[in-house]
Amino acid sequence: MARIKDRLDSFHGGLVLKHHKELSVRSEVIAIDRPEQLVISLRVNRGHVSQPVVKVGDRVNKYQVIAQPIHPFGVVVHAPFSGTIHAIEERPTAAPDAEVAPCIILDTDAEDETIEYLPPLQSINRTSLIQRIQKAGILGMGGAGFPTHVKYDHQTHNQDHLLIINGAECEPYITCDERLMLDEAEALLKGTDLLMQAADARRAVIAIEDNLGSVKSLLDKTINTLELTGIEVIKVPTIYPTGGEKQLIKVLTGLEVPSGQTPLSLGIIMQNVATTKAVYDAVEHNRPLTERLVTVTGDQVGRPGNYLTPVGTSFERLLATAECTLSGIEKLVVGGPMMGYPMPNSAIGVDKTTNCLLLLNKDSSQPDLTTLPCIRCGDCVKACPQDLLPQQLFWYIQGDDLEKARNHHVFDCIECGACSWVCPSHIDLVSYYRYAKSELTYQDYKKAKAQLAKQRHENREQRLQDIKAERQAQRRAKAEKLKDKSTAKKEISAVLDRIKNKQADQDHKQ
């Protein structure tokens, strides 16, 4: 099974980027005061929408469940504050393309009556922990938003699992994980210990980038103070995207997650540091996940830093607290500059995966560079951490030869944006791959549907034929019986007897 290598491995390609972290990491965390209104998105993880369990006008308490998942990969949603449900309607969310999704709009009040929606755990074991994680509505807070309990639920038993806590925040500008490690080292380590129990893991590694100055010594010291065993802090080289799940596993263990599978196939579970802290809160403080650290940084930010933000807080509110002006700002990005999503406006609510709001002016984003044809320079090949041939993929997708793109492993693309960034022709390569993936998925779906319809049609034909054949066989059997004289006579007399009996019956009744 997976073992940490004595000498760290490396992944193909990658980039050295200016990290811009000093902007926001130094200042203390500021907690956002209760906003008057929250817009809480019910859409998580690739479009799985949770079902509201409250109605418009209902009063809810702090931490009350307001939506339940209807899909195994959905999550429970809790109210961050007490208040009244103002509306349940479709709103733009902090997702790619600011996709419109069902949201609960909550008018908060200061009552803050907390009812114990998560009673203290009686005993801490694997089952109770996984259940608690699920009930607390915890999901991957590093960006992917995958429900946390699923990772532990699906694991095979009696394996020596390796737990990796991902503190490698490789995107430039973002510092919420670093800040969390600095401020909440104890909670993070205790959370790690809990997750080790949930994962049946004897060893855990906290991976951080080697440009984080004092974090390692702080964590090491805390491990000693808490007398924890099996937890190790490892510095990994600061190369984008070293915080990508697959890349980090390669660096630490030298293993590659097989294409199309999860790290669990290697006996590895990876968790983001913020998620680990959320697990700790859910177990120790019986608190569901209703707030998170959000980095607000970039150009024209008066107070760049990390903000403890209730889920549903509007960007407007957050930006106002951070003293930002939007005039002259070219882009408002959710997430980092490499993979983040640009937002059309700031009337959108923070969700559980929103790790950063990044403001960029025209100079630092330069969005209007002229796109030239691909000159096949191969810079993208050099940069690709998945060892793909980005320019060949581009070539095929441009020519709408999507099957060739599939053969060139387009589905292994992690959309890290390294190729787009290095492209001297300024081609937005990742958009082409996203298009190819969604188009191929759709085509496969259509094909599967057509296949199903065809199968059904064939089954029906078969059934009709079977019935016909059966009838023919019966008829033939009857005809066969009549051929022989003696049996024919018997048959005829049997029929005549039946008729006679019937008449007799009727006569009797009358």
Place this chain on the structure above:
Amino acid sequence: MTTALNTSGSPHIPARFSVTKVMGWVLLALVPAITAHVFYFGVGIVIQILLATAAGYLFEGWCLRWRQQPLKPFLTDLTVPVTAVLFALCLSPIAPWYVAVVGMFFAIVVAKHLYGGLGNNIFNPAMVGFATILVAFPQSMSLWLPPAGLIQLGDNLQSIGWQQTLYVVFAGLPADISVDAVTAATPLTALKTGLQQGFAQSEIVTGAVFGDFGGLGWEWIANWLFLGGLLLLFKRVITWHVPAAVLMTTIAAATPFYLFNADIYMSPQQHVFSGGIMLAAFFIATDPTSGCSSNRGKIIFGAGVAILTVLIRNFGAYPDGVAFAVLLMNLSAPLIDRLTIPQPYGKKGQP
């Protein structure tokens, strides 16, 4: 507060590089070699470069207009001067003006734009231009100036400055000067003809056009090309795969012949330091558009260029075979690419 914000896709930070910068670095990397060229063979190369660039821009603008493409991005991407300089470096410094014009016509119009313009050319434009004139004007291609150090012929052409060179390029040689008096064979031609006349290599290389380890002058141009190539490697404009493959394969392929019969086959160092191998290794075979894209493919491509060049030099009719070798490998590049798709992350060991 609903300002309309820009929602163009990621990444949201400025790109690292641009085509113009890539081409700019290539041009810069060629400057030392051009300087050496001027030092040994006079200002002819500068005139040829200017001529080829002017003709190139003319054809480029004409083609862009004809293909209804925007002029500005394509005229400012510096690809035309790169093609022009690479092409001019293959020319004789005193080749007549129409040679450069015809060559650039084939480079820009035929090789580049008829195949779809920037990024779509199958063949290296500079090599198409060069191969065309090699076939069309063999006479003018063999007219090469003797290296500067050689000239002891009084006030003959070698000491000529701008004026005389311009005169020769545009009006031809003055009637009272014979061709043989002012020109010399290139080292590779000298070797070829010498070998054909039955001289041994060891005798031929004592001739005037040879230097310490290659052709006189040529060896230093090759050295400076090497230096420029290192700059491109350092700036990550090119990777090591093609240059390493070309140079090492040239040596590997030439050595057995040389060991077999040193009298009739060129020595490996002649192969490397005379003629176009160094230029091809760093500047021609590294052309991404007409080359291979995967690292393994690049190595095969570079090795192919080297092997074909050595074979053409040793057995072919032409003294140098770099242009034909590159064009032949250009043809094979798509196939090589198809056979060398790298296994991506997580698929190692899988089909």
